[in-house]
Amino acid sequence: MPVTxxxxxxxxxxxxxxxxxxxxxxxxxAEDTRQRVIQVALEMGYVPNRAARQLRxxxxxxxxxILPTSTPRFSDPFFSEFISGLGDExxxxxxxxxxxxxxxxxxxxxxxxxxxxxxxxxxGYILNRMRLRDWRVxxxxxxxxxxxxxxxxxxxxxxxxxxxxxxxxxxxxxxYLVKQGHQRIAYIGASSDLAIQADRYSGFxxxxxxxxxxxxxxxxxxxxxxxxGGLRAAQKLLSLSNPPTAVVCINDLTAIGVIQAASELGxxxxxxxxxxxxxxxxxxxxxxxxxxxxxxxIYEIAREIVKLLLAEIKxxxxxxxxxxxxxxxxxxASTG
Amino acid sequence: MPVTxxxxxxxxxxxxxxxxxxxxxxxxxAEDTRQRVIQVALEMGYVPNRAARQLRxxxxxxxxxILPTSTPRFSDPFFSEFISGLGDExxxxxxxxxxxxxxxxxxxxxxxxxxxxxxxxxxGYILNRMRLRDWRVxxxxxxxxxxxxxxxxxxxxxxxxxxxxxxxxxxxxxxYLVKQGHQRIAYIGASSDLAIQADRYSGFxxxxxxxxxxxxxxxxxxxxxxxxGGLRAAQKLLSLSNPPTAVVCINDLTAIGVIQAASELGxxxxxxxxxxxxxxxxxxxxxxxxxxxxxxxIYEIAREIVKLLLAEIKxxxxxxxxxxxxxxxxxxASTG
DNA sequence: TTGTAGGCGTTATCAA
DNA sequence: TTGATAACGCCTACAA
Numbered sequence: 001m002p003v004t005x006x007x008x009x010x011x012x013x014x015x016x017x018x019x020x021x022x023x024x025x026x027x028x029x030a031e032d033t034r035q036r037v038i039q040v041a042l043e044m045g046y047v048p049n050r051a052a053r054q055l056r057x058x059x060x061x062x063x064x065x066i067l068p069t070s071t072p073r074f075s076d077p078f079f080s081e082f083i084s085g086l087g088d089e090x091x092x093x094x095x096x097x098x099x100x101x102x103x104x105x106x107x108x109x110x111x112x113x114x115x116x117x118x119x120x121x122x123x124g125y126i127l128n129r130m131r132l133r134d135w136r137v138x139x140x141x142x143x144x145x146x147x148x149x150x151x152x153x154x155x156x157x158x159x160x161x162x163x164x165x166x167x168x169x170x171x172x173x174x175x176y177l178v179k180q181g182h183q184r185i186a187y188i189g190a191s192s193d194l195a196i197q198a199d200r201y202s203g204f205x206x207x208x209x210x211x212x213x214x215x216x217x218x219x220x221x222x223x224x225x226x227x228x229g230g231l232r233a234a235q236k237l238l239s240l241s242n243p244p245t246a247v248v249c250i251n252d253l254t255a256i257g258v259i260q261a262a263s264e265l266g267x268x269x270x271x272x273x274x275x276x277x278x279x280x281x282x283x284x285x286x287x288x289x290x291x292x293x294x295x296x297x298i299y300e301i302a303r304e305i306v307k308l309l310l311a312e313i314k315x316x317x318x319x320x321x322x323x324x325x326x327x328x329x330x331x332x333a334s335t336g
Numbered sequence: 337m338p339v340t341x342x343x344x345x346x347x348x349x350x351x352x353x354x355x356x357x358x359x360x361x362x363x364x365x366a367e368d369t370r371q372r373v374i375q376v377a378l379e380m381g382y383v384p385n386r387a388a389r390q391l392r393x394x395x396x397x398x399x400x401x402i403l404p405t406s407t408p409r410f411s412d413p414f415f416s417e418f419i420s421g422l423g424d425e426x427x428x429x430x431x432x433x434x435x436x437x438x439x440x441x442x443x444x445x446x447x448x449x450x451x452x453x454x455x456x457x458x459x460g461y462i463l464n465r466m467r468l469r470d471w472r473v474x475x476x477x478x479x480x481x482x483x484x485x486x487x488x489x490x491x492x493x494x495x496x497x498x499x500x501x502x503x504x505x506x507x508x509x510x511x512y513l514v515k516q517g518h519q520r521i522a523y524i525g526a527s528s529d530l531a532i533q534a535d536r537y538s539g540f541x542x543x544x545x546x547x548x549x550x551x552x553x554x555x556x557x558x559x560x561x562x563x564x565g566g567l568r569a570a571q572k573l574l575s576l577s578n579p580p581t582a583v584v585c586i587n588d589l590t591a592i593g594v595i596q597a598a599s600e601l602g603x604x605x606x607x608x609x610x611x612x613x614x615x616x617x618x619x620x621x622x623x624x625x626x627x628x629x630x631x632x633x634i635y636e637i638a639r640e641i642v643k644l645l646l647a648e649i650k651x652x653x654x655x656x657x658x659x660x661x662x663x664x665x666x667x668x669a670s671t672g
Numbered sequence: 673t674t675g676t677a678g679g680c681g682t683t684a685t686c687a688a
Numbered sequence: 689t690t691g692a693t694a695a696c697g698c699c700t701a702c703a704a
Contacts, residue, residue, distance in 0.1 A: 052681035087437035101423035118383035388697030
């Protein structure tokens with residue numbers, strides 16, 4: 001039922017070859033013919049069939065992103081903003097964005113990637129929430145599939161990436177807290193195999209070190225990047241005989257959980273305890289009190305990642321393959 | 337380079353026909369042969385090429401969802417949960433999920449849909465954030481493309497949908513507030529062309545009516561479903577000479593904005609003012625105080641929508657084409 | 673129970 | 689400058 005190139009050709013009494021080339025802008029077709037072709041194609045509402053084109057050209061003009069859905073009922077404002085950035089930039093370049101979901105680390109995640117790679121479903125991949133050693137990097141590099149990551153891993157492969165300098169960011173934050181007079185500063189992180197954990201935690205340690213403070217193991221807790229996790233971790237911290245006066249969190253959701261825990265215990269955040277997060281999600285502006293955080297421009301990062309990936313796919317050389325951005329410290333009332 | 341069905345056939349010294357049918361589960365292939373085929377295909381890592389399959393079968397095995405990104409930097413927990421539900425159910429059925437973004441109502445939205453429809457990019461569409469009269473419904477119905485909506489419109493077309501009975505929900509809520517002694521109840525809604533606004537606002541009016549209360553125009557404000565919008569609307573309401581004692585909000589984000597406005601004005605939410613939302617997003621559990629809301633199970637709804645759509649695509653008859661769910665009133669501290 | 677062959681809509685090669 | 693033709697990888701009548 002849809003209009004094919006053959007229909008257009010017949011109407012014009014031309015060969016499909018000529019029509020194809022006229023539309024693709026080859027220069028070996030008479031200008032006059034081209035105009036007629038374009039005109040008629042438009043009139044007839046002709047749009048090339050993607051599948052046929054893909055089959056013939058051996059590329060999909062589609063990029064893939066697999067959502068790391070840590071929980072079944074999963075809701076993280078980071079991702080809606082990230083996807084929105086990906087979607088906008090991809091559309092701008094006339095590509096498609098294919099999305100799937102998979103629990104990180106599970107076998108299903110591996111299956112999803114394998115199916116897409118083997119089926120040549122997309123031309124390139126966008127990865128985030130990287131592990132320090134990430135089989136996805138190894139796998140895609142080995143399969144010779146273009147991909148770009150948000151956050152870097154320790155894997156040896158050569159791939160373009162964007163990362164936020166969490167280390168420097170957290171160090172600045174710790175520095176600030178120390179200047180505010182804090183001595184007992186806690187850190188709520190995440191699984192140690194996550195790239196952001198390595199990055200941000202090392203910033204925390206360095207910050208303490210430069211301030212001449214000792215790292216107290218009881219003040220360091222591993223959590224899971226969720227609000228609920230932050231809540232539980234904070235309950236542990238605050239029930240210590242000598243609780244911290246400040247808490248640095250690996251992300252905003254965790255910090256929001258900590259604020260809740262503190263409030264539930266009757267503490268006044270900022271007077272009794274300082275709390276800070278990382279990400280700069282919108283929610284962080286609206287906690288009570290508003291949350292001090294290190295902001296990363298997620299939407300813009302997502303768009304930039306797509307640009308990198310498209311260049312990589314097309315084999316265009318990149319001026320910068322490893323972009324590092326500095327997070328911006330946003331001081332709000334939660335740290336006094 | 338990738339493994340094709342031909343490679344598998346050659347290795348097995350069988351025809352590609354037999355391999356194809358063995359893998360597709362036809363019953364006219366010897367059980368013994370089938371086992372060998374499956375075995376070898378697995379070993380060789382064979383995955384059917386999507387494009388070839390699509391071209392041959394004239395369907396994409398892909399469904400499309402166009403994110404209504406109301407703001408450029410857009411972050412709404414509703415959507416990450418919704419997408420996660422779509423992704424999971426789609427994957428389970430071996431379909432793909434294609435995503436794009438478009439500002440509602442803009443010409444770009446129209447262009448995005450048209451491009452996908454003309455290019456036969458997807459087999460069916462998922463729509464939400466419906467307008468009362470929605471050109472998308474008219475257009476897709478006219479083009480004879482399968483689609484399913486979340487929330488219904490007034491358009492005459494016949495299409496499957498899931499909707500939440502916001503009217504009944506809000507009515508119950510108003511009823512509850514009245515029983516709590518509230519007489520001056522405000523409503524913060526959204527643009528009147530949105531389906532959810534019509535639905536929920538009518539519940540509000542009915543609730544008042546049944547309680548014998550008069551609708552006060554000054555207590556009804558149009559906002560934009562965002563936290564910021566809720567904040568501004570609440571500032572207006574609370575600066576009235578005779579401010580409301582309770583505020584019903586069209587969604588949780590709005591309500592969270594209202595809580596913030598109230599706190600900033602030094603009001604104690606629940607003692608000085610009651611506030612309720614709609615959606616049941618995770619954030620609503622963690623406001624201070626926790627937010628009373630009408631819960632809709634977004635993740636499950638998303639999965640259900642995919643099921644409806646796949647049935648529609650395959651032409652399977654549906655027992656229920658118009659599913660209506662009741663929201664669940666979750667009473668929390670924000671309403672005393 | 674298995675194999676042969678045609679074609680889905682494009683693009684690319686080669687010839688006219 | 690244009691056209692005939694052969695793939696791309698798969699599925700499916702139809703034949704054997």
